C-alpha cells in the first residue's frame with residue numbers, strides 16, 4: 001500500500017485530461033501539494049491508504065476553475081459606476097477613484113474579498129492585473145489561492161508609480177521576490193495599446209523574457225480601440241502589438257473581441273493565450289469575441305470574469321454558462337461551444353492559455369492538487385441522466401450554481417469545507433469594505449457636484465494665468481480690415497488661419513458655467529488642413545469686469561487639452577443642452593503702440609451670422625486693463641470699424657440670442 005495525505009472517494013471524477021477521462025465512482029489521492037493518483041475508486045482503494053479520507057457523497061470532483069483575467073482589488077469598486085461605455089467608465093470613474101484611493105491597504109482588502117468570493121465559486125487560480133501587486137500576492141498567498149499576479153505599467157502616473165520607469169522597476173523587483181513561490185507566479189502587465197507607449201511594450205517584453213514570466217495585457221477590447229489604432233498606425237491591434245515585440249514573451253491577451261482571422265493566427269503562432277470575458281464584454285457592450293473561430297483555429301482560450309467593477313462579480317460558474325450560451329447565439333448554431341469544451345476552457349485549456357498547464361488545469365498525476373467538489377442534487381440540478389456521457393458536463397455548465405461548490409482544495413490544502421471558508425473571515429471583510437465604500441461615495445458625491453471638479457478628475461484643468469481684455473464688433477467687409485492691418489502704426493508678427501468647431505455644453509445649474517469643446521483645424525496657404533487640435537474650456541458665466549466702450553475683462557476660464565472624443569465628454573459630463581458653432585478665423589498677432597494684440601477676423605458659418613472683428617490683449621492688472629481697453633477702442637477705429645457697434649457678448653451668447661429671436 002502506498003501512503004498518502006488524502007484519499008477522496010465516492011465522486012464523479014472529471015479529470016479534464018487530454019482524453020477527458022471520467023471515473024464514476026472515482027477517487028483521487030493527494031500527497032503534499034500534488035496529485036498522487038486518479039482513477040476508479042476500487043483500484044485506488046486497493047493501492048493507497050491515507051490519514052485523511054473524504055467521502056465525496058457522489059459529488060463532482062474536478063480541477064478548480066481558472067479565472068483567466070481579472071482585477072481582484074476592484075471588489076472594492078463594485079457598483080461604483082455602471083451602464084457606461086468602457087472609456088467613460090475607465091477614464092471618467094475608475095482611474096480617478098483609483099488615483100485617490102488605491103493603496104497597499106486598499107488592494108489587500110480588495111484581494112481578500114475577491115479571494116473569498118473566488119473560493120466560493122470554485123476558483124483555484126486567477127490571473128490578476130492591478131497596482132501594488134506585491135500586496136495582492138501576499139494577500140492571495142495568505143488566503144491560499146494560486147494566482148498569476150501582474151504588475152501594471154501605464155504611460156501615465158498610477159497609484160503606485162509616478163512614471164512608467166518607476167512601474168517597470170517595481171515590476172522587476174516584484175518578479176524577483178516572487179519568482180519561485182509555490183502559489184504565486186509574478187508577471188508584468190502593459191495595460192493596453194491605448195495606455196502604453198512603444199517603449200513600455202518593448203521594456204515589458206524584455207522583462208518577461210528575462211525572468212521567463214507571462215506578459216498580461218488587454219487587446220482589442222472595443223471597436224473604438226481598434227478604430228483609433230487603425231487611424232493612427234494604419235493597422236489592427238494585433239499587428240500593432242506584434243510590431244512592439246510582445247509576442248516574444250508568453251502573452252495572456254485579455255478580451256480579443258475585435259480581432260480578425262489573421263490576427264487569431266498571429267496569436268496562435270505566437271503561442272499566446274486568450275482570456276475571454278463574456279460578462280464584462282456584454283455589460284460594457286464591447287462586443288462578442290469570436291471564440292468559436294478561435295477554437296477552430298486551435299487557439300488556447302481561457303475564461304475570465306474581468307474586474308468585479310465591470311462584471312460585477314467574480315462568479316466563474318455564471319461566466320462559463322454565459323461563454324457557452326453567447327457562442328451559440330452569436331454563431332446561430334446551438335452545437336457551438338458544447339459543455340465539455342466550455343469546461344475545458346475554464347480548466348485544462350485555460351491552464352494552457354495562461355501558460356501554467358504543466359502545473360494545473362486537470363486531475364493528472366504529478367499536477368498540483370487544485371480541486372473542487374460540486375453537488376448536483378439540488379433542486380435546480382435534478383434529476384440526473386446517465387445515458388449521455390457528456391451529460392455531466394452539461395450539468396456543470398448549464399445548471400450548476402456557485403452555491404453548489406462545497407469544497408475547495410489548492411496545493412493540497414483545504415480552503416473551503418462544506419461551504420465554510422477556512423482561511424478568510426468574510427463577515428469581517430464585508431464590514432471593512434463598507435467603510436471604504438462610504439469614503440469613496442463621499443469623494444464622488446463631491447466631485448459629481450461640480451463640472452470643474454469633474455474636469456480636474458479626468459486629467460486636470462489649468463486656470464488661465466492671465467486675463468484678457470477684449471472687444472468685438474460686427475463688420476461687413478473683412479477684406480477692408482485685412483487691408484487696414486497694413487497701415488503704418490501696425491506691425492504684424494504672424495498670421496494664422498483656422499476653422500473652429502465648437503460644441504458648448506450647458507448644465508442644469510447655470511452657475512456651473514459652460515464647457516466648450518473646440519476642434520481647431522489649422523489651414524495652410526494652400527487651404528489644406530495641416531493639424532487639428534482639441535481643447536476643453538470651462539468658462540464662468542459672468543465676465544470679471546466691463547470697461548468703457550464695451551471692452552470686457554474676460555471671464556475666469558479653466559482649460560485642458562481634450563484627449564478624448566466629443567462623445568466621451570458628452571457621456572461623462574451629461575449636459576442638459578448643447579449648441580454647435582462653426583467659424584472661420586483669421587488671426588493676426590500684431591503690435592500697436594508698443595502693445596501686443598490679437599486680431600481675429602471671424603466669420604460665423606454655422607449659424608450664418610456674418611463677420612466680426614475681435615481685438616484682444618493679455619492683461620495682468622486693473623490699471624493695465626483700463627489702459628488697454630482704451631487702446632482697443634482706438635485700434636478698432638484705426639482699422640476702420642466702428643466701436644459704436646461693439647458687442648460685450650461671447651459668440652455663444654450672440655448665437656443663443658439669435659436662436660431665441662427666431
Ligand SMILES: CSC[C@H]1O[C@@H](n2cnc3c(O)ncnc32)[C@H](O)[C@@H]1O
Pocket residue numbers: 071090094095098129130131152191192218221280306307310
Ligand atoms: C491595473 S489594472 C489596470 C487598470 O485597468 C482597469 N481596468 C479594469 N477593467 C478593465 C477593462 O475591462 N479594460 C481596461 N481596463 C480595465 C482598472 O481600472 C485599472 O485602472
Ligand SMILES: [Zn+2]
Pocket residue numbers: 069070071218254306307
Ligand atoms: Zn481587464
